[in-house]
Amino acid sequence: MIGRLRGTLLSKQPPWLLVEVGGVGYELEAPMSTIYDLPGIGKEVILLTHHAVKEDSVALYGFLREAERALFRNLQKVSGIGAKIALAVLSGVSVDHFARLVQSGDVVALTKIPGIGKKTAERIVVELRDRVDGLGTSLPGTPASPGAPPDAAGEATVALQQLGYKPAEVTRLVQKVAADGDSAEAIIRKALRAALGG
Incomplete structure (x- = not known):
């Protein structure tokens, strides 16, 4: 290993x-x-x-953090969740936020993550409620980006599609949040927040 x-x-x-x-x-x-x-x-x-x-x-x-790896592994123990959905969860919400959603039983918020339907969200709440205790740790802030690549929006679009978002939804999100000078990572971060209603 x-x-x-x-x-x-x-x-x-x-x-x-x-x-x-x-x-x-x-x-x-x-x-x-x-x-x-x-x-x-x-x-x-x-x-x-x-x-x-x-x-x-x-x-x-x-x-980068043990809490993320632990959550990635725990998510895959839930029936119907594989690596792709586990990555989408970690890409969409922090470990802290995810733990709060599970502990509060917020099925509606969980279904906003790509690949998670109502039944899967309900299974997550039931199966992970005890396992998310102690996972939440304060995550450091994002460092400033040194500069945006020439086609940051295109790179962000590809990454969001690989996370499971539909092309039409990705186009709408990127157009909504992208600003001049944004890096792909900044666009992805803002698009994920917008998609999850954050």
Whole structure:
């Protein structure tokens, strides 16, 4: 099992990261909560990982904080939730906010996360209510972006679609929140807040 990686961040194209460790490039999927707080390309990064091996695939997921990795793992114990939905949850809400939603039984708010319908939200509340205690930790603020790429809106659009949002909804969200000079990460963050009514 691969539990932690320390290396150089070679690329980040949400939700994908490429980290070089000892000459080997590891491709990982990460939630936006981790991507927001990553250092710049070429900088050293330390990621906690979840290594998933299935019959037809091997995947590696990266997280900056233990609370995120723990929630990612706990979510997949709920029937009907796989890695894609678990990443969408972590991309859409903080661990603290998710824990509050589960503890208060807010099924309506949970259904605003892509891939989570009413029945799945109800299962999450029932199955995770006891497990989310202690997961919530204050997360650091997002560092300022060093500069927006030339097509930040396009990059944000692709990332949001990979998180499970429908193309028409993504286009509407990006047009609604994008401002001149925004980085892709800033657009994604604002779009996720808008989608979840935050």
